[in-house]
Amino acid sequence: MFLLSDLFRDYLILFLEASFASLGVLFAYVLIRHGVANLRESRETRLRTLYQPAVDAVLSAQTPPQLDAAIAGLQPAPARHLGEIGRLLITPLRVASGSPVVSARAAAARLGLIARWIAELDAHQWWIQADAARALGLVRAEGVLKPLLALLEDPHEEVRAAAVEALGHLGDPGCVPALLRAMTDASRHQRARVVEAIRELGPSVAHALVTHARVRPDDLAIVAELIGFTGAASAADDLLAWSGHGDPKVRAAALQAIGSLGLDDRAYYYTLRALGDSDEAVRAMAARALGRSRRGEAAPYLAQHLGDDWLVAAHAATALRMLGKSGERELVARQEAPGLAGVLARQMLWERRSRPEAGGGAA
Amino acid sequence: MRSAFIWILLAFEQMVLLYFLAINTSYLVCSVLAFFTLRQHRHRWTTRELESIVQSPATPGVSVIAPAYNEQATIVESMRSLLLLNYPQFEVICVNDGSKDETLARATAAFDLVEAPMAVGSVLETAKVRAIYRSLTHAEFVMVDKENGGRADALNAGINAARYPLVCLIDADSLLEPTALTQAVLPFLESPETLGVGGIIRVVNGCKVEAGRVTEVRVPGNWVARFQVVEYLRAFLAGRVAHSAMGALLIISGAFGVYRRQDVLDAGGLEHKTIGEDMELCVRMHRIMRERKQPYRLVFLPDPVCWTEVPESRKILGNQRNRWQRGLFQVLGYHRNMIGNPRYGIVGLLALPYYVLFEAFGPIIEISGYVVTVGALYYGLINWRYAELMFLLSVVYGTLISLAAVVLEEISYRRYRRATDLLMLIGLGVIENFGFRQLTTWWRIKGTYDFLRGKGGWGAMVRTGFSTK
Numbered sequence: 001m002f003l004l005s006d007l008f009r010d011y012l013i014l015f016l017e018a019s020f021a022s023l024g025v026l027f028a029y030v031l032i033r034h035g036v037a038n039l040r041e042s043r044e045t046r047l048r049t050l051y052q053p054a055v056d057a058v059l060s061a062q063t064p065p066q067l068d069a070a071i072a073g074l075q076p077a078p079a080r081h082l083g084e085i086g087r088l089l090i091t092p093l094r095v096a097s098g099s100p101v102v103s104a105r106a107a108a109a110r111l112g113l114i115a116r117w118i119a120e121l122d123a124h125q126w127w128i129q130a131d132a133a134r135a136l137g138l139v140r141a142e143g144v145l146k147p148l149l150a151l152l153e154d155p156h157e158e159v160r161a162a163a164v165e166a167l168g169h170l171g172d173p174g175c176v177p178a179l180l181r182a183m184t185d186a187s188r189h190q191r192a193r194v195v196e197a198i199r200e201l202g203p204s205v206a207h208a209l210v211t212h213a214r215v216r217p218d219d220l221a222i223v224a225e226l227i228g229f230t231g232a233a234s235a236a237d238d239l240l241a242w243s244g245h246g247d248p249k250v251r252a253a254a255l256q257a258i259g260s261l262g263l264d265d266r267a268y269y270y271t272l273r274a275l276g277d278s279d280e281a282v283r284a285m286a287a288r289a290l291g292r293s294r295r296g297e298a299a300p301y302l303a304q305h306l307g308d309d310w311l312v313a314a315h316a317a318t319a320l321r322m323l324g325k326s327g328e329r330e331l332v333a334r335q336e337a338p339g340l341a342g343v344l345a346r347q348m349l350w351e352r353r354s355r356p357e358a359g360g361g362a363a
Numbered sequence: 364m365r366s367a368f369i370w371i372l373l374a375f376e377q378m379v380l381l382y383f384l385a386i387n388t389s390y391l392v393c394s395v396l397a398f399f400t401l402r403q404h405r406h407r408w409t410t411r412e413l414e415s416i417v418q419s420p421a422t423p424g425v426s427v428i429a430p431a432y433n434e435q436a437t438i439v440e441s442m443r444s445l446l447l448l449n450y451p452q453f454e455v456i457c458v459n460d461g462s463k464d465e466t467l468a469r470a471t472a473a474f475d476l477v478e479a480p481m482a483v484g485s486v487l488e489t490a491k492v493r494a495i496y497r498s499l500t501h502a503e504f505v506m507v508d509k510e511n512g513g514r515a516d517a518l519n520a521g522i523n524a525a526r527y528p529l530v531c532l533i534d535a536d537s538l539l540e541p542t543a544l545t546q547a548v549l550p551f552l553e554s555p556e557t558l559g560v561g562g563i564i565r566v567v568n569g570c571k572v573e574a575g576r577v578t579e580v581r582v583p584g585n586w587v588a589r590f591q592v593v594e595y596l597r598a599f600l601a602g603r604v605a606h607s608a609m610g611a612l613l614i615i616s617g618a619f620g621v622y623r624r625q626d627v628l629d630a631g632g633l634e635h636k637t638i639g640e641d642m643e644l645c646v647r648m649h650r651i652m653r654e655r656k657q658p659y660r661l662v663f664l665p666d667p668v669c670w671t672e673v674p675e676s677r678k679i680l681g682n683q684r685n686r687w688q689r690g691l692f693q694v695l696g697y698h699r700n701m702i703g704n705p706r707y708g709i710v711g712l713l714a715l716p717y718y719v720l721f722e723a724f725g726p727i728i729e730i731s732g733y734v735v736t737v738g739a740l741y742y743g744l745i746n747w748r749y750a751e752l753m754f755l756l757s758v759v760y761g762t763l764i765s766l767a768a769v770v771l772e773e774i775s776y777r778r779y780r781r782a783t784d785l786l787m788l789i790g791l792g793v794i795e796n797f798g799f800r801q802l803t804t805w806w807r808i809k810g811t812y813d814f815l816r817g818k819g820g821w822g823a824m825v826r827t828g829f830s831t832k
Contacts, residue, residue, distance in 0.1 A: 026767065027766065034785055
């Protein structure tokens with residue numbers, strides 16, 4: 001009879017030796033790696049301590065001579081320290097704008113960092129490409145629109161995501177069509193990134209968005225939503241027109257955007273009309289917009305929807321909570337009502353009393 | 364008669380040998396797969412870069428649901444840590460599952476809870492909800508007080524009360540890192556097909572905890588807890604990373620998992636008849652989506668960290684392992700027609716058979732192996748030297764797998780910064796082969812026996828509380 005154990009017996013010692021060797025290799029690997037990682041960390045800490053004051057001087061420079069002097073303080077740095085200096089320069093830019101960005105860009109250009117980052121856009125490792133794209137975006141480098149747009153087609157999702165982020169920082173409305181095309185890219189929260197990038201482009205992008213929507217009516221709903229995010233009041237007319245569109249998704253997105261932009265008299269009447277829409281999402285967005293308008297005269301209309309579908313009723317109740325005294329009057333009148341209307345009215349009254357910041361204080 | 368007995372003994376020995384080779388090789392393959400996955404993952408977005416995404420209005424709100432049963436020692440500290448989470452839109456729903464101690468009273472005092480009228484749909488059936496409280500000091504804190512119905516029932520009540528599209532199900536004693544929620548939500552933004560995301564569970568025992576945050580990571584002083592550090596690293600960094608990469612993740616740990624609320628409701632919520640409700644929900648979601656032939660993803664992410672207190676006494680650890688084993692059998696029993704069924708793809712053909720063979724019946728085969736080896740020695744079928752070599756090989760192979768897990772930790776997250784802690788972890792990988800491994804096997808066998816006898820229940824977990832560390 002063939003026995004596995006016989007076969008195994010012959011190879012047992014060999015197998016053991018191989019396992020011991022692997023153990024030794026892994027043990028050495030983990031210890032060496034630990035040591036190297038610790039060394040790398042202490043080097044980074046040392047370089048940060050060394051260059052942080054000079055980088056701070058660059059970012060806080062108020063006049064060109066101050067900036068020149070600050071950059072001169074960084075120029076003797078050896079080439080192998082440039083990577084760390086670049087990281088120090090761009091880190092504060094994630095939350096800064098204005099003069100620190102201009103100063104960081106000037107310093108990066110003079111130190112050769114911009115040329116280095118542009119070259120790194122073609123690197124073999126995706127993380128180097130992605131870091132370079134993000135760095136170029138953060139310093140708002142000039143003349144990099146084309147290579148960044150090309151990165152939107154990169155096979156690696158992280159690189160595409162970094163390109164979207166960088167394009168948002170650059171603030172060039174010319175990239176809007178490419179960004180909207182990137183919205184169909186389902187990988188790595190690309191949609192959220194595109195929304196964020198377009199938000200960052202600000203109200204100036206409204207014209208490009210509306211033009212895009214005219215050429216590609218399929219994108220109407222998302223364009224309407226984006227206009228709301230950018231706060232582009234110049235597109236209000238288009239939004240009002242879209243609030244009567246045949247597709248309920250477009251109507252709801254347009255009303256959501258109108259709510260974010262704020263209501264003038266005309267928009268107010270369009271929104272009131274939308275409260276009677278056949279689609280639940282459209283009515284809900286209309287209720288939300290009326291709440292944000294803080295116009296007390298909308299309260300009786302909203303109160304009629306406390307018994308509507310849950311989504312509409314919840315938005316109407318929240319809106320009433322935000323409408324000051326007139327909203328409160330309607331809520332009080334309905335707090336004993338049976339079913340959802342009564343429950344929502346009681347909850348909103350409670351929230352007004354216990355959390356003034358939720359609407360109770362605003363009249 | 365005697366020759367037949369010997370023949371059976373030999374055949375069994377072959378089987379145990381094959382099993383030993385298969386299980387350890389599968390662990391090694393998982394470790395190698397995890398190595399490449401983690402190396403890629405390491406270069407993904409850093410926390411700071413994630414922040415800008417999280418501020419986006421496209422980011423969905425999350426309801427964090429923590430069931431609490433007799434958690435008076437840790438309730439305030441745990442909830443405080445949850446309220447510190449760095450996330451733009453979230454609420455914390457603590458469900459008091461009919462605690463007999465001062466859980467509710469302590470939470471009421473600490474967070475100024477007042478009873479509030481709330482519009483709560485009862486989509487999922489649960490034990491009676493007595494009241495819903497909201498905090499006057501923390502607008503995003505809600506406490507649901509209900510009659511006792513078990514962990515799954517409490518979670519279902521929390522899911523009913525949740526207002527946001529994503530629900531994060533955790534244990535009341537879990538400490539989430541401030542960025543954990545942000546990281547766990549990313550797969551949902553990334554792909555609308557994502558149904559659930561699990562994060563890594565790490566052992567908090569021995570670590571320094573200040574104001575609800577882990578400020579210094581250390582290996583615990585207690586030996587029972589120490590062994591579990593290596594176990595958790597192995598299970599999460601090697602096992603779950605690899606299973607997730609293959610699309611065959613069967614457990615999103617109950618200590619920390621994020622789901623789309625609507626999908627949980629569609630699936631019927633958590634099953635309160637099982638004690639393995641976290642695995643059951645995951646397997647049920649696989650089942651539903653595969654039957655509907657819809658694309659979906661259940662993902663494990665190695666970086667959203669949830670710290671949890673593990674048992675420090677053998678008795679309580681034994682109860683826990685016994686419970687896990689019974690839960691595993693229950694889940695496999697519920698979904699037995701998925702096992703080996705090609706209709707369920709990799710889940711039916713690989714993941715479930717793996718759990719049946721190596722997790723459910725593994726302990727029985729392992730103990731049988733010891734018995735057979737003794738028998739084979741007695742009848743002279745193998746000699747002592749061979750038995751010794753076999754044991755040595757099992758130790759070396761086991762150590763190799765533990766060491767591989769430590770390597771995975773070192774290449775990815777480097778939580779254990781001190782060289783002494785690292786050496787301790789490696790040492791634990793060796794020592795656990797002499798006693799601890801056999802002990803867990805024994806507890807799991809007892810669990811199997813209890814399952815066959817039809818024993819239910821959770822057993823108690825005595826918590827010492829983070830603040831005292």
